[in-house]
Amino acid sequence: MSPKSTPVETALGPRRAARQPVRHRGGAWKVAYADFVTALMALFIVLWLMNSSRQIQQAISAYFRDPKAYSRIVALASGHDEAAQGEMLMDRNNAQALKERIEQAILNQPELAELRDQVRISLTPEGLRIELMETEQGLFFESGRPEPSPKGQRMLALLAQQLGRLRNRLVIEGHTDARPYRFGGITGYTNWELSVDRANAARRFMQDHGVDPGQVTQVRGFADRRLLEPAAPNDSRNRRVSLVVEYDQPAAAEPEPQPRIPVLR
Incomplete structure (x- = not known):
């Protein structure tokens, strides 16, 4: 201990050092760290997208192109947009x-x-026509069966939500190709029954997913009488279910009463 130093100075250090202002460290490192974490997260997202299915990639792309429209479609497809039902009227x-x-x-x-x-x-003279055309293996309906396939159910659910927003009348048709029903000789079941049953199955499914029961006015089955491809009667595209949204037709005006002509006797 120096003979000139006091015990207080020895324990606490020189007094002039204690009077110096305390310097705080800057926060610039926090900004750099946040940038690093953000870049790292972006890298993980890119790596995840590269290894995701094409469906997920397309869904994410559709969302970023138009978030509002994408959310709207998801709500319609899931049946959560009840306020819009029956609010529109389609015309020419x-x-x-x-x-x-x-x-x-x-x-x-x-x-x-x-x-x-x-x-x-x-667009046809009778209204808006939607044709769900089959593939050779069966797409919207399994081959030879009247029930919608899982893909057919998803498509019908979306169309039901879209068309259920309208006040227009809806006609549902079933069509087949020209090939006879393969089990018809055993059961007596023909393309006539198959076309009607598919149209009726589409009606039931769509009414369960957004179409008002009173909106469907006709269910038709044409078998192979109205081919989509007449030059190729066995083409799988002839097997289809058609949805026809009829144009709004103004109510027919009641005839004005004719003046009575007095009969002279």
Whole structure:
């Protein structure tokens, strides 16, 4: 101990050192660390996407292209948009817009977008016609069976939510190709029964998923009488279920009463 230093100075250090202002460390390192963690998270997301299925990649892409529209379609497909039911009326002026909306709704769902080549939507004199065309192996309906397949159920559920928002009348048709029903000789079941049963099965499923029961006015079965491809009667595309949204027809005006002509006797 120095003879000139006091016990207090020896324990606490020189007094002038205690009077120096305390310097706090800066927070710049926090910003750099946050940037590093963000970049690392982005890397993990990219690696996950690279190893995900194509359906997941398409779904994420659709969401970032238009988040509001994607959320709307998901709500419609899951049946959570009850407020919109029955609020629209299709006529010849807005039928094209409805056609484009349904086409976009199909494209926005990756598992249905893969089936778009088998869905034909067109405007006809009677209304908007949606054709669900089969493949050779069976797509929307299993081959020779009247029940919708899982893919057919998903497509019908989406269409039910879209068409259930309308007040227009709906006609459902069933069609087959020209090949006879393979088990018809044993049971007597023919393409006539198959076409009607498929149309009726589509009606029941759609009414369970958004279409009002009073909206369907006709269920038709045509067998092979109205081929989509007349030049190829055995083409699988002739096997189809058709949904026809009829144009709004104004109520017929009641005839004005005719003036009574007095009869002279």
